[in-house]
Amino acid sequence: MKVLLLFGMGLLTASSHGQAQPTVRIQLQAAPATHSFSCRYTLRLPAADTASTIVLHLNRQLRLDQVRAPESAAQRVERVFYPYFADTVQRVTVRFARPARKARQLTLSYSGALPPRTFTEQAELYSAHSGWLPYRPYREYDLVQYALEVDVPPGYEVRSSGPARKRRRNRWTFAGTTSALEPTALIARQFANLxxxxxxxxVCKAGAAPVAADSALLRKAEAVIAFYNRTIGRQDSISHFRILLPGTNANAFGLLDNATVITYTSFDVQDRGDLLILAHEISHKWWGYGSVHDENDWLNEAFATYSSLLYLQASGDTTGYRERLTQLTESAVGTPAIIGFNRYAHAPAMYRRVIYNKGTVVLAALRARLGTEKFGALLATVAKQRISTTGALLAVTEQVAGAPTRAWLLARLSE
Structure with a gap:
């Protein structure tokens, strides 16, 4: 079954806004023949971040070779359970003698192998679902400015969410701003580019020749992006976008760095379900700023789900719009309120019913209340401001649509 996933498409906590961003240098040395790698990850915190203790989590399957933190007073490595991934992780804690007033640096050197369903005989994918990067706990989708250097054996090439900034022999260098888990490297001997x-x-396809469905995917992506630039993104439009096709047949997820990854080996936008996946993941360019750890995740997933339905309706498939909305409405019956929802107290199926489905139903009702024009203006404002909390959404709703609509929305989210 094809599923929608975000954990990629950069979800940012409120702490990301209005603050200097950390910088990250990632030096990856890949061995595609064995799907193994070594990596040096350097996190540099700005002087404005005065925390005296820095914590990074690392996949427990990886071998941590070295921790370096100049001027640190103490270091500790232990194993702890992390509920977001429902697994044990390596927790690296570095304490500085006193709150710093200058930039600090922490480097982890580690090695390991890619997990199943992130590689094939033709390609391998280092990205948000590959478990290869460390992250600050409960801040894995904070924005970072990154430089990604990828060394590969002769005969291999590397692609990422954007063009390489530099290529020298077998080293490819990329740079940009995205969430902490999302710097991406797709490695293969050959690529087809549309x-x-x-x-x-x-569209960048690894290890295989393009087929008619890939050309159709490109054309449909053009149409979806044009629609979003006129609607949800009209105050913050995008001029470029890349779709990566690694062929690992696991999932689909968006990246904040103007890209999405679709791993399915069979993906046809003539199919309504596949079209909705494409539109959902592209929209995460705008909907990716609520915390994934609490109720604010509905600002990511419900907004992306309803955006995909808006595209479906605008493209002429009103029957598909009504049918899908009816399914979501039925699924949302009897679910807990969005406000106060604790994903860790419920099964994953309930999380989807509340955060994706119920949230989408609330947005559809809000559109019915406001009308398409004012609702569109609200969405565009929320996207432009990169709203990350439900409280901030309610405040913007009051500004755009008035206090009675704010009260109405609060009531819907609380029931």
Missing amino acids: ASPRREIS
């Missing part, structure tokens, strides 16, 4: 006439939108 692009729109002005090359602002592209």
Whole structure:
């Protein structure tokens, strides 16, 4: 079954906004023949971040070789349970003698192998679902400025969410701003590349020749992005976008760095379900700023789900819009309120019914209350401001639609 996933598409906590961003340098040395790698990960915190203790989590399957933190007073490595991944992780704690007033640096050197369903004989994917990068607990989707250096054996090439900034022999260097888990490297011996006439939108396929469905995917992505630039993104439109096709047949997820990864080996946008996945993941360019650890995740997933339905309706499939909305409405019956929802106290199926489905039903009702024009203005404002909390959403709703609509929305989210 094909599923929608975000954990990629950069979800940011409120602490990310208005603060200097950490910088990350990732030096990856990949061995595609064995699907193994070694990595040096350097996190540099700005002087404005005065925390005296820095904690990073690392996948327990990886071998931690070294921890370096100049001027640190103490270091500790232990294993702890992390509920978000429902697994044990390596917790690296570095304490500095006193709150710093200057930038600090922490480097982890580690090695390991990619997990199943992140590689094939033709390609391997280092990305948000590969478990290869460390992260600050409960802040794994905070924005970082990153530089990604990928060394590969002769004969291999590397692609990422954007063009390489530099290539020297077998080293590829990429840079950008995205969430902490999302720097991405797709490695293969050959790639097929499709692009729109002005090359602002592209499809990059690893290890196989393009087929008709890939060309259709490109054309549909152009249409979806054009629609979003006119609607939810009209105050914050995008000029370029890349779709990566690794062929690992696991999932689909969006990346904040103007890209999405679709791993399915069979993906046809002529199918309504696949089209909704594409539109959902592209929209995460705008909907990716609520915390994944609490109720604010509905600002990511419900908004992306309803955006995909808006595209479906605008493209002429009103029957599909009504049918899907009816399914979501039925699924949301009897679920807990969105406000105060604790994902860790419920099974994953309930999380989806509340955060995805119920949230989408609330947005559809809000659109019915406001009308399409004012609702569209609200969505565009929320996207532009990168709203990350339900409280902030309620405040914007009052500004755009008035106090009575704010009260109405609060009531819907509380029932």
